[in-house]
Amino acid sequence: MHYPYQIKSLADYHAAYHRSIKDPAGFWASVAEHFTWRKKWDTTLEWNFNEPDVKWFQGGKLNITENCLDRHLEKLGNQPAIIWEPNAPDEQPRVITYKKLHEKVCQFTQVLKNNGVKKGDRVCLYMGMIPELAIAVLACARMGAIHSVVFGGFSAQSISDRLQDAGAEFIVTCDGAFRGGKDIPLKNIIDDALIGNHTIKKVIVCTRTRTPVSMIKGRDVWWEDEMKQVEEQGITYVEAEEMDAEDPLFILYTSGSTGKPKGVVHTCGGYMVYANYTFVNVFQYKPGQIHFCTADIGWITGHTYITYGPLSAGATTLIFEGIPTYPNAGRFWDIIDKHRVNIFYTAPTAIRSLMAFGNAPLEGKDLSTLEVLGTVGEPINEEAWHWYHEQVGKKRCPIVDTWWQTETGGCLISNLAGVTPEKPSWATLPMPGVQLLLVDENGNEKVAEGDETISGNLCIKAPWPSILRTTYGDHERCRINYFATYPGLYFTGDGALRDKDGFYRITGRVDDVLNVSGHRIGTAEVENAINMHAGVVESAVVGFPHPVKGQAIYAFIIYQGSHQQNTHGSDDLIKSDILQTVTRVIGAIAKPDKIQLVSGLPKTRSGKIMRRILRKIAEGETDNLGDTTTLLDPGVVEEIMNGKL
Numbered sequence: 001m002h003y004p005y006q007i008k009s010l011a012d013y014h015a016a017y018h019r020s021i022k023d024p025a026g027f028w029a030s031v032a033e034h035f036t037w038r039k040k041w042d043t044t045l046e047w048n049f050n051e052p053d054v055k056w057f058q059g060g061k062l063n064i065t066e067n068c069l070d071r072h073l074e075k076l077g078n079q080p081a082i083i084w085e086p087n088a089p090d091e092q093p094r095v096i097t098y099k100k101l102h103e104k105v106c107q108f109t110q111v112l113k114n115n116g117v118k119k120g121d122r123v124c125l126y127m128g129m130i131p132e133l134a135i136a137v138l139a140c141a142r143m144g145a146i147h148s149v150v151f152g153g154f155s156a157q158s159i160s161d162r163l164q165d166a167g168a169e170f171i172v173t174c175d176g177a178f179r180g181g182k183d184i185p186l187k188n189i190i191d192d193a194l195i196g197n198h199t200i201k202k203v204i205v206c207t208r209t210r211t212p213v214s215m216i217k218g219r220d221v222w223w224e225d226e227m228k229q230v231e232e233q234g235i236t237y238v239e240a241e242e243m244d245a246e247d248p249l250f251i252l253y254t255s256g257s258t259g260k261p262k263g264v265v266h267t268c269g270g271y272m273v274y275a276n277y278t279f280v281n282v283f284q285y286k287p288g289q290i291h292f293c294t295a296d297i298g299w300i301t302g303h304t305y306i307t308y309g310p311l312s313a314g315a316t317t318l319i320f321e322g323i324p325t326y327p328n329a330g331r332f333w334d335i336i337d338k339h340r341v342n343i344f345y346t347a348p349t350a351i352r353s354l355m356a357f358g359n360a361p362l363e364g365k366d367l368s369t370l371e372v373l374g375t376v377g378e379p380i381n382e383e384a385w386h387w388y389h390e391q392v393g394k395k396r397c398p399i400v401d402t403w404w405q406t407e408t409g410g411c412l413i414s415n416l417a418g419v420t421p422e423k424p425s426w427a428t429l430p431m432p433g434v435q436l437l438l439v440d441e442n443g444n445e446k447v448a449e450g451d452e453t454i455s456g457n458l459c460i461k462a463p464w465p466s467i468l469r470t471t472y473g474d475h476e477r478c479r480i481n482y483f484a485t486y487p488g489l490y491f492t493g494d495g496a497l498r499d500k501d502g503f504y505r506i507t508g509r510v511d512d513v514l515n516v517s518g519h520r521i522g523t524a525e526v527e528n529a530i531n532m533h534a535g536v537v538e539s540a541v542v543g544f545p546h547p548v549k550g551q552a553i554y555a556f557i558i559y560q561g562s563h564q565q566n567t568h569g570s571d572d573l574i575k576s577d578i579l580q581t582v583t584r585v586i587g588a589i590a591k592p593d594k595i596q597l598v599s600g601l602p603k604t605r606s607g608k609i610m611r612r613i614l615r616k617i618a619e620g621e622t623d624n625l626g627d628t629t630t631l632l633d634p635g636v637v638e639e640i641m642n643g644k645l
């Protein structure tokens with residue numbers, strides 16, 4: 001494949017950016033024409049941020065899997081589409097060519113149809129990082145079912161909430177997943193999620209760990225049995241469903257400032273074009289290169305830069321099942337060495353945690369194939385950036401710092417590897433088509449005077465092709481969350497700086513969303529989970545800086561246990577019980593790092609919790625708590641400070 005829209009120089013970038021702003025429709029139409037459409041679109045762009053209502057490539061007909069698979073068969077049929085590296089290094093990797101992947105996707109599409117899945121149905125995928133997850137994603141897309149991947153670390157309760165919100169009737173899962181030294185019983189967790197559920201019609205279970213599982217007659221079927229049946233019928237091709245450009249492709253749940261995760265909806269045409277465009281440009285992908293993104297397909301990064309971006313570009317994508325530190329902290333470097341990886345894309349948390357092991361795990365590893373490095377998901381501190389640059393990239397490889405969100409579908413701010421300048425800990429310049437601005441609290445645009453660097457809340461003026469279209473089942477929520485804070489603008493929820501060169505540096509969330517190890521978690525969500533514990537009266541959750549995770553969770557909890565709990569429970573036991581509750585309700589990723597039991601929380605006279613004060617206490621900045629005179633009971637602050645962990 002070649003990519004006529006690949007930006008090759010800084011001048012090219014400026015020209016593309018300029019054109020994309022002057023004529024967004026013309027610009028994106030000229031990119032989109034390099035894809036396979038069953039029918040060309042009638043109108044490139046129609047939009048209105050007040051509703052919000054955004055439509056790209058209206059009237060166009062396509063199937064994203066024809067762009068990710070069919071169109072590559074002739075020239076790239078025998079090229080690896082997926083290289084899979086298992087959790088344990090002594091297990092054999094798998095290599096799946098485009099031809100084979102196409103066949104498997106077609107066959108699994110047939111399996112979905114045989115099990116009653118229809119176009120538009122929601123299918124929940126709760127699987128480990130095995131090629132079958134990518135196959136299931138693509139099979140849904142091929143038949144026009146809407147996939148909703150749920151990360152394998154979420155609890156039964158979280159799955160159940162998501163199934164209900166999406167009205168899903170089908171699940172694809174695995175018996176279990178290997179992750180480091182652990183074996184996660186995915187099917188058992190699904191079974192817990194389905195207690196009392198009467199809406200799920202079929203659960204397709206793929207074998208991975210061969211953990212004992214309960215298979216319910218009439219509901220649960222094995223992936224392998226279903227595939228065998230299709231194979232025995234000699235089926236190797238299934239026609240892709242013709243989709244409208246604006247038909248939903250997937251739902252992905254993400255945390256916001258309310259207690260309930262939102263189902264972000266992306267559509268077929270715009271998402272495809274933008275995922276591919278950013279993949280090819282940010283990483284400067286060259287045909288034949290091996291791209292290794294360490295994210296889980298359960299997050300947006302895995303959707304866009306493991307699956308749809310690379311495959312639509314005819315790239316080879318590496319899927320890794322395990323974790324960076326198993327069996328030792330040299331695992332990533334071994335994989336790069338073994339598979340001759342060219343592009344490596346990971347999260348700052350992973351870099352910081354590996355940095356803590358020193359340079360020994362890197363010794364003897366051949367990293368000479370690396371050409372481009374990338375980071376995503378959270379701000380990268382300069383120290384980690386330099387370590388990555390020197391020890392991993394050997395000062396040869398550009399690092400792309402890619403800023404984006406589940407809602408944006410693809411990367412919106414990043415340098416383009418080796419093409420536009422990099423600046424440690426700065427995401428730098430917007431992608432073509434992305435019109436950023438910084439505003440103050442009242443929504444007034446901030447404008448720099450002279451060469452000063454300014455800061456503000458990061459907003460976007462106009463739509464790019466993969467902007468979220470709605471939040472599933474609740475369009476008003478989408479409007480209120482993203483388009484109502486500053487009318488006429490998309491509000492990211494992030495704060496940012498802009499320097500004299502127009503470079504952006506993301507400073508972090510300005511709303512009640514935490515970013516723990518690059519995972520988004522809403523404070524209200526964690527509070528709701530904590531409050532479900534029987535002895536908890538009230539709680540307040542804030543973030544505090546953590547050297548590896550970026551941010552960690554601090555929970556202040558008013559506890560009034562029962563007689564039984566008071567007599568048998570020490571504070572430690574109470575805290576463990578609360579952690580267990582959070583694990584049950586959300587998943588282990590939302591467990592607070594610190595729990596402080598308190599007798600009261602700082603509240604205003606109107607009963608509002610003053611999080612600002614709690615945040616300062618959690619951060620250890622107790623010298624300057626600001627004005628506490630408006631508090632209902634200022635004594636509470638003293639008590640909390642004395643008991644700080």
Ligand code: WTA
Nearest residue numbers: 376377378379401402403404405406506520
């Ligand atoms: C944060 C992940 C700084 C940001 C793709 C955003 C970043 C949230 C960066 C979205 C970056 C993402 N530098 N912060 N390069 N990338 N973030 O939806 O706060 O899981 O709003 O998408 O992660 O997280 P999400």
